[in-house]
Amino acid sequence: MKKIIELIGEQVTSAFEKAGYDGGLGAVNLSNRPDLCQYQCNGAMAAAKKYHKAPIAIAGDVVELLKGNIIFESVEAVPPGFINITLSPSYIAGYIQNMSEDDRFGCNETEHKKTIVIDYGGPNVAKPLHVGHLRSAIIGESIKRIARYMGNHVIGDVHLGDWGLQIGLIITELRARSPKLPYFDEGFDGEYPAEAPFTMSELEQIYPYASGYSKEHPEYLAAARQATADLQAGNKGYNALWKHIIDVSVADIKKNYEKLDVSFELWKKESDVQQYIPDMVQMMKDKGYAYESEGALVVDVKEDTDMKEMPPCILLKSNGATNYETTDIATILERKKLFNADEIIYVVDKRQSLHFEQVFRCSRKTGIADDSTGLTFVGFGTMNGKDGKPFKTRDGGVLRLETLISDINEAVYKRIMENREMDENEARGIAEKVGLSAIKYGDLSNQASKDYIFDVDRFTSFEGNTGPYILYSIVRIKSVLAKYAESGNSMDSARNIIAPANKSETDLMLALLKYSDVIEQAYNDNAPHKICQFIYEVADAFNGFYHENRILAQEDSERKESWIRLLVLVKNILEQCINLLGFEAPEHM
Numbered sequence: 281m282k283k284i285i286e287l288i289g290e291q292v293t294s295a296f297e298k299a300g301y302d303g304g305l306g307a308v309n310l311s312n313r314p315d316l317c318q319y320q321c322n323g324a325m326a327a328a329k330k331y332h333k334a335p336i337a338i339a340g341d342v343v344e345l346l347k348g349n350i351i352f353e354s355v356e357a358v359p360p361g362f363i364n365i366t367l368s369p370s371y372i373a374g375y376i377q378n379m380s381e382d383d384r385f386g387c388n389e390t391e392h393k394k395t396i397v398i399d400y401g402g403p404n405v406a407k408p409l410h411v412g413h414l415r416s417a418i419i420g421e422s423i424k425r426i427a428r429y430m431g432n433h434v435i436g437d438v439h440l441g442d443w444g445l446q447i448g449l450i451i452t453e454l455r456a457r458s459p460k461l462p463y464f465d466e467g468f469d470g471e472y473p474a475e476a477p478f479t480m481s482e483l484e485q486i487y488p489y490a491s492g493y494s495k496e497h498p499e500y501l502a503a504a505r506q507a508t509a510d511l512q513a514g515n516k517g518y519n520a521l522w523k524h525i526i527d528v529s530v531a532d533i534k535k536n537y538e539k540l541d542v543s544f545e546l547w548k549k550e551s552d553v554q555q556y557i558p559d560m561v562q563m564m565k566d567k568g569y570a571y572e573s574e575g576a577l578v579v580d581v582k583e584d585t586d587m588k589e590m591p592p593c594i595l596l597k598s599n600g601a602t603n604y605e606t607t608d609i610a611t612i613l614e615r616k617k618l619f620n621a622d623e624i625i626y627v628v629d630k631r632q633s634l635h636f637e638q639v640f641r642c643s644r645k646t647g648i649a650d651d652s653t654g655l656t657f658v659g660f661g662t663m664n665g666k667d668g669k670p671f672k673t674r675d676g677g678v679l680r681l682e683t684l685i686s687d688i689n690e691a692v693y694k695r696i697m698e699n700r701e702m703d704e705n706e707a708r709g710i711a712e713k714v715g716l717s718a719i720k721y722g723d724l725s726n727q728a729s730k731d732y733i734f735d736v737d738r739f740t741s742f743e744g745n746t747g748p749y750i751l752y753s754i755v756r757i758k759s760v761l762a763k764y765a766e767s768g769n770s771m772d773s774a775r776n777i778i779a780p781a782n783k784s785e786t787d788l789m790l791a792l793l794k795y796s797d798v799i800e801q802a803y804n805d806n807a808p809h810k811i812c813q814f815i816y817e818v819a820d821a822f823n824g825f826y827h828e829n830r831i832l833a834q835e836d837s838e839r840k841e842s843w844i845r846l847l848v849l850v851k852n853i854l855e856q857c858i859n860l861l862g863f864e865a866p867e868h869m
Contacts, residue, residue, distance in 0.1 A: 281378060281379075281382055281384075281386040281387075281388065281796075283386070283796045283797055283800075284375050284793050285308055285309075285310070285319070285797060287351070287375075288308045288319055288351065288365065288367070289306055289307060289308040291346065291349060291351060291352075292306040292307075292308055292321050292323075292342065292346065292363070292365075293305075293306030293307075294306075295342045295343075295345040295346050296323060296342055298345050299338075299341040299342050299344075299345055300341075301323075301327055301331065301338065301341075301342070302327070302330070304323075305321075305323030305324070305326060305327050306321060306323055306342075307321065307323060308320070308321050308365065309321070309322070310794075311364070311365075316358075316364055317354075317356070317364035317365055317366050318365060318366050318367055318790060319364075319365040319366075319367070320362055320363065320364055320365065321342075321362070321363040321365065322361075322362060322363075323342075323363070324336070324338040324339035324342065324357075324361040324362070324363060325360065325361045325362070328361065334361070335360055335361025336357060336359050336360055336361045338361060339357035339358075339361045339362065339363050340357045342357075342363060343355050343356065343357045343363060350368060350370075350371065351367060351368060351371050352365060352366065352367060352368060352371075353366045353367060353368040353369065354366045368779075369779035369780050369786065370779045372779070372780065372786065372789050372790065372793070373777050373778055373779045373780065373789065373842075375793065376777050376789050376792060376793070376846065376849065377776050377777045377845075379792065379795070379849060380777060380845060380846075380848070380849040385795055385796070385849070385852065385853055385856070386795065386796045387795060387796035387799050387800070388796070389430055389431030390430045390431050390432065390803070393431050393432050393433070394432050394433070394622035394623055394654075395432070395433045395435070395619055395620060395621050395622050395623075396427050396432050396433070396434045396435070396621065396622065396623045396624075396625060397434075397435045397436075397437055397615045397619060397621045397623075397624045397625070398420055398423060398424045398427070398434060398435070398436050398437065398624075398625045398627065399420075399437050399439050399611075399624065399625065399626045399627065399628075400416045400417060400419070400420020400421070400423075400424075400436065400437075400438075400439075400626075400627035400628075401413070401416055401417055401420065401437075401438040401439065401440075401537070401542070401544065402416055402438070402439050402440075402441065402628065403438070403440060403441065403533055404440070404441035404442070404444070404446055405440055405441065405442045405446075405447075405525055405526050405529035405530070405533075405549075406446055406447070406450055406483045406484075406486075406487050406525050406529055407446070407484070407487055407529075408480075408484050408532070408536075408680050408681070408682075409532075409533060409536045409537075409680070409681040409682070410678045410679060410680050410681055411663060411671045411678065411679045411680075411681060411684055411734075412629075412663075412670075412678065413681060414540075414663060414681060414684070414719070414723065415629075415660045415661075415663055415723060415728075416627050416628065416629075416660065417537065417540055417542045418540065418542070418719070418720050418723050418724060418862065419627050419658065419660055419723070419724065419728050419808065420436065420542075420627035421436070421540075421541075421542045421543075421862045422720075422724055422808040422811075422860060422861050422862050423625060423627065423658065423806050423808065424436045425859065425860045425861075425862065426799070426802055426803050426808065426811075426860050427803060429799070429803075429860060430799070430800075430803045435545045435546060435619060435621075436543070436544045436545050436546065437544060437545070437546040437547075437548050438533075438537075438544040438546065438547050438548070439548055439549075439550070439611070440526075440529075440530070440533075440547065440548070440549040440550065441549075441550050442522070442525075442526055442549040442550055442551050443512065443549070443550040443551040443554070443607065444508070444550070444604075445504060445505065445508050446487060446491070447507075447508060447511060447522055447525065448504040448505060448506070448507035448508030448509075448511065449487060449490035449491055449494060449504045449507075450483070450486055450487055450490060450521075450525060451504075451507040451508075451511065451518055451521055451522075452490060452500065452503050452504040452507050453486050453489065453490040453493075454477070454478070454486065454521065455507075457486075458477065461477055462517065463477075463517035463518065463520055463521045464517060465517070466517075468517065472517070472520040476524035476525075476527065476528050477521075477524070478524070478528070479528070480528050480529065480531070480532045483525065483528060483529065490504070508601075509599075509601060512554070512601070512602075526549070530547065536681050536682050536685075539682065539685050540681075540685070540716070540719075540720075540862075541716060541862055541863065542862070548611075548614075550607050550611075552614070553607055553610035553611050553613070553614050554602075554607075554610075556610045556613050556614060556617075557602055557606060557607075557610050560609070560610055560613060560648070561577065561595055561596065561606075563646070564579060564595065564646050565577075567646070569645060569646050570595055573592065574598065575598030576594050576595075576596060576597055576598050577594070577595045577596040578592035578593060578594050578595065579592060579593045579595060579642050579645065579646065580592050580593075581593050581637075581638050581641035581642050581645060583641070590637070590638070590641075591634075591638070592638075593605050593609075593638040593639065593641070593642040594606075595609075604635065605635065605638060605639055605642070608635075608636075608639045609639055609642055609643050609646075609648060612624060612639070612643045612648055612649055612655070613643075613648050616648070616649065616653065621653065622652070622653065622654060623653065623654030623655075623656060624653070624654070624655055624656070625654075625656045625658060625806065626655075626656065626657050626658065627658045627660065627728075628657065628658070628659060628660070629659065629660060629662075630659025630660055630661060630729055631659075632659070633657060633659050636657045637657075640655040640657070643655065656806065658728055658806050659728070659729055660728045660729060661726075661728070661729055661730045661731035661732065662731045663723070663731075663732060663734050664731055664732065664733050664734065665733070665734065666733060666735060668733070671734055684719070685715065685716075685719065687736065688715040688718055688719055688736065688739070688740060689708075689711045689712055689715035690711075691715075691736055691737075691740045692711040692714045692715045692718060692740050692748070693707055693708060693711035695740060695742065695748075696710060696711060696714075696869070709866075710866045710868075710869055713751070713863065713864060713865070713866045714740075714747070714748050714751055714866070714869065715740070716747075716862075716863045717747030717748060717750065717751050717858070717863045717865075718739040718740045718746065718747045718748055719739070719747075720747060720861055720862050720863050721739075721746060721747030721750060721812060721861065721863070722734065722735075722738075722739035722746070722747065724808045724809055724811075724812050724861055724862075725745060725809055725812035725813075725816075726809060727807070727809050728806075728807070728808075728809070745812075745816045747863065749816075749819065750815055750816065750819050750854065750858065751858075751865045751866065751869065752869055753819035753822055753823060753854065754819075754851060754854050754855060754858075754865040755865060755866065755867070755868055755869045756822075756823075756826065757822065757847050757850060757851040757854075758851065758865075758867060758868070759868070760826075760831055760832065760844075760847060761844065761847060761848065761851070763832055764832060764844055767832075769844075771844070771848060774841040774842075774844045774845040774848070775838060775841040775842060775845065776842065776845070777842050777845050777846050777849075778838065778839070778842040781839060782828070782829070784821075784824045784825040784828040784829065785825055785829070785843075785846075787821045787824065787825070788818075788821040788822055788824075788825045788846070788850065789846070790821075791814075791817050791818045791821040792818060792849065792850065792853060794814060794817075795814070795853055798810055798811060798813075798814040799811070799860075802860075808860070808861060811857050811860055811861060812861065814857065815854055815857045815858065818850065818853065818854060819854065822847075822850050829843070831843050831844075831847070
């Protein structure tokens with residue numbers, strides 16, 4: 281199904297050509313002055329220099345050929361040369377009718393389907409998920425859903441950090457606390473215990489203690505680095521402990537991601553790519569890409585066009601250890617090898633942009649990723665408190681993710697119980713869905729690259745541009761449709777959508793017409809915030825329509841059935857959009 285802006289553009293392009301001008305000038309856009317018109321073409325302005333003619337005269341030539349076209353209610357040439365377009369109400373209704381009959385509401389899948397791997401989440405094992413993990417999870421999940429909706433084969437990878445110094449720190453502290461554990465006995469040749477010698481709660485205490493202690497005791501830090509090297513070199517006892525750390529951590533991480541309705545097709549770890557690194561490094565040496573610099577093995581990634589310093593990409597440190605650059609390059613190699621990925625998208629803190637620029641350049645320079653492989657960095661800003669600083673607990677600590685979710689759910693629950701009497705269990709269940717919408721919409725409604733203020737009071741409000749407001753609008757539509765059905769009416773018998781009768785109905789239809797354009801833009805730009813803008817406009821238009829029209833009391837049966845059919849479409853589109861954002865609406869609120 282063609283987008284409405286394409287259909288309008290075809291008419292305007294044809295008129296430009298018939299008038300003797302270049303058809304490429306007939307591009308149509310949404311009007312930036314909706315008080316004057318719905319759509320606009322500025323081609324006459326661009327044509328003036330080429331054809332040595334006043335733009336208003338060119339616009340007049342085109343408009344003259346568009347007059348009488350049943351698509352348009354009005355087409356006007358406006359000084360200095362704009363073409364203002366307003367669609368006929370019957371044409372709008374006809375297009376909306378076609379949308380309502382299409383399973384995808386007029387939004388086509390992409391013509392160029394790809395295999396896409398999305399790297400999001402990125403937590404380190406042995407640490408609880410905290411608010412710093414929120415944006416990667418929420419944005420990544422939405423980008424994955426949007427790309428999949430557009431027809432791509434999409435694979436989400438959590439990409440756990442499990443091979444760095446944090447493991448060495450934990451092993452060192454465990455040895456200090458429980459030196460008699462078999463993992464530290466070099467002569468032990470039996471089976472190690474199946475049960476981990478620690479719980480997640482204990483791990484959460486061990487790591488920060490060890491990290492803090494190492495900063496003040498160089499010998500402790502040296503021991504942790506040695507433990508890390510021993511683990512990576514294959515120490516049997518350390519390897520068994522490392523597996524315990526992963527098992528205990530992953531169980532806790534999955535539990536928290538489930539609360540966010542975030543899922544991953546792959547639970548790959550940094551350690552999974554260690555098998556590729558020796559051959560990869562050797563290849564870079566053999567082909568002359570890698571060389572020694574101050575004891576480290578590096579690859580130059582600077583380009584002649586660089587306007588700022590671009591450090592070399594370090595493959596091996598002076599002690600022979602790998603680092604994040606090494607494992608991230610090896611991960612690209614693995615994703616090409618296992619999935620033949622056409623594109624790899626990284627949803628990561630924007631402060632890591634230099635790191636990924638080095639990784640991408642090194643991968644392309646060495647042939648690990650060819651020019652046809654998309655390597656995309658979606659850098660996000662920080663989530664801040666009302667003081668404008670990164671979100672913290674009251675005592676200045678990093679807020680755990682499960683605590684944030686619990687606090688939001690409790691705030692929503694209190695709002696629900698303030699406004700109506702409801703069974704507590706039912707209210708708690710609704711609060712979880714509404715709370716999730718508050719968190720996700722509060723985040724996704726901001727452009728990913730920008731920092732934003734996480735305001736619990738505003739995000740949990742049922743008014744304004746919030747997740748609860750969007751859900752409340754959907755629930756209101758469900759209520760109208762339920763009452764319509766309770767009166768003995770069948771949704772299937774509702775007639776076709778007819779021309780809008782008033783401005784509020786026209787505004788609602790015009791908002792819906794943007795659906796396919798918005799989804800396509802959100803997909804192309806990896807920009808879920810564009811969907812948020814769209815559904816807020818649709819929800820606002822619906823509520824304006826709802827308040828200005830007595831829908832169920834409408835005496836004209838044809839008009840009432842048209843409205844019901846329209847509301848079904850509004851509900852379906854809003855529900856599809858919030859699914860792409862990663863949350864759902866309750867049946868009532």
